[in-house]
Structure formats: structure tokens, C-alpha cells
């Protein structure tokens with residue numbers, strides 16, 4: 001039976017999406033711990049989850065009814081694209097219960113055209129989230145039928161700005177053109193999340209600041225070390 005995703009955008013609107021992607025190879029990198037992280041963020045009020053890998057998705061799907069944005073990260077030959085780069089994983093992500101599938105929609109050399117990925121995702125009765133790095137990429141993904149566009153890859157292509165914080169200008173410009181935009185990437189504080197919403201974001205996704213304990217700890221440790229040098 002085709003899945004009914006008609007209510008999903010409404011559930012996400014104005015809310016926090018918790019990206020639960022542990023530091024790979026770290027102590028939290030186990031599907032049952034990712035599921036626990038997801039439950040903890042749900043308890044805190046997250047309206048949806050962003051989960052990478054089939055194993056983590058399966059474990060998380062078993063413990064929550066929140067909408068899940070599923071993706072896989074993998075390397076493919078002759079292309080820098082690594083977020084759901086080809087068609088191979090789309091069906092598997094859908095089968096494991098992702099309602100939304102995220103994929104790289106940048107204009108870099110890529111194994112599969114953006115239009116083809118969107119079509120494959122829709123064929124699984126899932127919604128498509130296009131991760132982009134520029135306004136042009138976002139508008140093109142929107143034109144091709146992406147249900148959501150994420151600012152996820154701004155700062156991670158060699159032609160997008162390297163900002164220390166979120167690319168709110170990209171969010172603002174996409175939103176101003178009527179694109180359902182998910183602000184994602186380097187949102188480190190509740191104030192930045194709020195600013196993203198005020199810039200027009202449809203919803204706000206936060207990862208590292210919620211779930212990558214090693215990096216959060218290191219930021220504190222580094223700040224203390226700087227203090228020692230200064231003192």
C-alpha cells in the first residue's frame with residue numbers, strides 16, 4: 001500500500017529536526033545507541049529525525065513514530081557526492097521506514113541526475129529532501145520537484161561560502177522564492193535555530209550540537225586550552 005505522506009510537511013513546520021548521526025567509529029556508533037539518542041531528542045520535543053545508514057534507520061524506526069529523513073553516506077567512483085549518491089539505496093531506505101529521503105542535489109559531477117533521484121524517491125511514496133550548497137542548486141531542485149530543500153551542503157562544496165555558522169542568507173533567499181527550506185548545517189545554539197526560522201526556514205535541522213558528544217566536548221576543552229595560553 002503506498003505510504004501516505006500528505007501530513008508530513010505540516011508535522012515538520014516550524015519545528016526542530018534532530019539529526020542523530022554519531023561520530024562514526026566512536027563509542028556512540030551503535031544502532032541501539034542512535035535509537036536512544038533519537039528517543040532523547042523526541043523527549044525534548046524534536047518533530048522529526050534525520051538518520052544515516054540502513055542499520056541506524058532500522059533501529060530508530062523500531063522505537064519512534066516521528067517522521068524520519070533517511071540517507072546513506074557512501075563514496076562513489078569519480079564523484080565527490082556522498083549523501084545518497086545513487087539509486088541503489090532509495091528502495092532500502094523506504095523499506096526501512098523513512099518517510100523522507102535526503103540526497104545530494106549539488107551540481108557537481110554525479111552518478112545519477114537529480115531528476116532521476118527525485119523520481120525514484122517519489123516512486124517509493126517518499127518525500128524528497130534535496131541537500132544543496134547554493135541558491136541556484138536549491139531553485140533547480142525545487143523546479144525538479146523536491147519536496148524540501150536543505151541548506152545542508154553550504155560550506156561543503158568548493159564553490160559555496162565557508163561560514164563559521166549557518167548560511168542564513170541561503171535560507172533567506174530560498175525561502176523568499178517560495179522554496180520549502182530546511183535550515184541545516186552548523187546551527188550550534190537555540191538562538192541560531194530561531195534566527196533560521198526568522199530567515200524563513202520551514203523547519204530547522206540540528207545535528208552536532210545535539211548528538212556529537214566528542215565534538216561538543218572538544219569545543220569546551222579547546223576553549224579552556226586557549227584560556228590557559230592567554231593567562
Ligand SMILES: CC(=O)N[C@H](C=O)[C@@H](O)[C@H](O)[C@H](O)COP(=O)(O)O
Nearest residue numbers: 019152156185186187206207208209
Ligand atoms: C555536510 C554533511 O555531510 N552533513 C551531514 C548530513 O547529513 C551531517 O554530517 C550533519 O551532521 C548534518 O547535516 C547536521 O549538521 P550539523 O551537524 O552541522 O548540525
